[in-house]
Amino acid sequence: MGIRVSVPPKGIYHAYPTLVAVVTAKLGDRMNVMSAAWHTALSFEPFLYGVAIAPSRFTHHMIEESGEFTINFLSFQDAHYITLFGRTSGRDIDKFKVYRVEIREPVKVQAPVLAVAYAAYECKVVQAVTTGDHTFFVGEVLAAHEREDGFDEKGLPILKVLDPALYLGRNRYLSIREAVPIKMDLEEARKKIESR
Ligand SMILES: Cc1cc2nc3c(=O)[nH]c(=O)nc-3n(C[C@H](O)[C@H](O)[C@H](O)COP(=O)(O)O)c2cc1C
Numbered sequence: 112m113g114i115r116v117s118v119p120p121k122g123i124y125h126a127y128p129t130l131v132a133v134v135t136a137k138l139g140d141r142m143n144v145m146s147a148a149w150h151t152a153l154s155f156e157p158f159l160y161g162v163a164i165a166p167s168r169f170t171h172h173m174i175e176e177s178g179e180f181t182i183n184f185l186s187f188q189d190a191h192y193i194t195l196f197g198r199t200s201g202r203d204i205d206k207f208k209v210y211r212v213e214i215r216e217p218v219k220v221q222a223p224v225l226a227v228a229y230a231a232y233e234c235k236v237v238q239a240v241t242t243g244d245h246t247f248f249v250g251e252v253l254a255a256h257e258r259e260d261g262f263d264e265k266g267l268p269i270l271k272v273l274d275p276a277l278y279l280g281r282n283r284y285l286s287i288r289e290a291v292p293i294k295m296d297l298e299e300a301r302k303k304i305e306s307r
Contacts, residue, residue: 128277128285131193132162133183133228136173137221142214144206144225145170146197148278149245150182158252160232163245169201174248178236179220182250183228187286190276192227219253229273231256 132150136143149163160182164171174180185192195210206212213226217233224231234250241247261273268275274288 124280128279130184130275131197131278133185133193133196133225134162134164134170134174135181135183135222135225136170136177136179137223138173138177141173141201142205142207142223143170143173143201144196144212145201146193153249158255159237159249160234160252161247161249163242163247165245171246173201174236175239175246177221179222180234180236180248180250181217181220181222181224181231182234183225183231185225185227185276186229187274187276187284187288189227190278190284192225193276193278193284194282215256217254224256228256229258229261229275 127148129148132147134145134147134150145164145168147162147164151161153159153161162180162182164174166172170180192210192212196206199206207214207223214223215226215228215231217224220233220235222233224233232250232252233254233256234252236248237251238249239246240249258273261269263269270287270290270292274286277285277287279285
């Protein structure tokens, strides 16, 4: 297998496919929503979740000013929302009105939770770090919403029910509804090495 090495590095899709976080914010009466592929869990206790948002996004100043945001996860059947929210700006349109987006009442913040989301976090900004041409907003998760039938007794997502929308890059999405999870605990991983 040939490996290509580029210096300076080329390409940004090495860590894809990935789940996309649909981020909402509210400032005064105005709500907005955008898509973000660059997001991650950061800490169990306190529960922290971060998202990288470019200052040019309309959402950026809303989060900066309000100090809050929500993170929403969508199913493959709703992936069109990810494209709509990520290819149009709240500067030009009210995405909630134009795309007839239904919301669920948040319990801890003002920013809305998307009714279509199978899981969502309500976050309060505890840090905003400039990371190159993005701002990494670190949120403390104050409340979590999840579909009651979407997670098993261990808390793992049930793929057949949730069908999380994976994003490959360049407007391409994947369904993993039919994917079969393979258990790989330490014992099984060791056996792989020993049988080599
Ligand atoms: C799949 C996808 C992923 C994206 N990921 C990010 C991201 O991680 N950070 C970011 O700042 N913009 C990201 N964008 C771009 C914003 O969603 C886009 O600029 C959006 O129009 C901003 O909306 P706003 O101006 O209403 O805030 C992404 C777009 C798409 C379609």
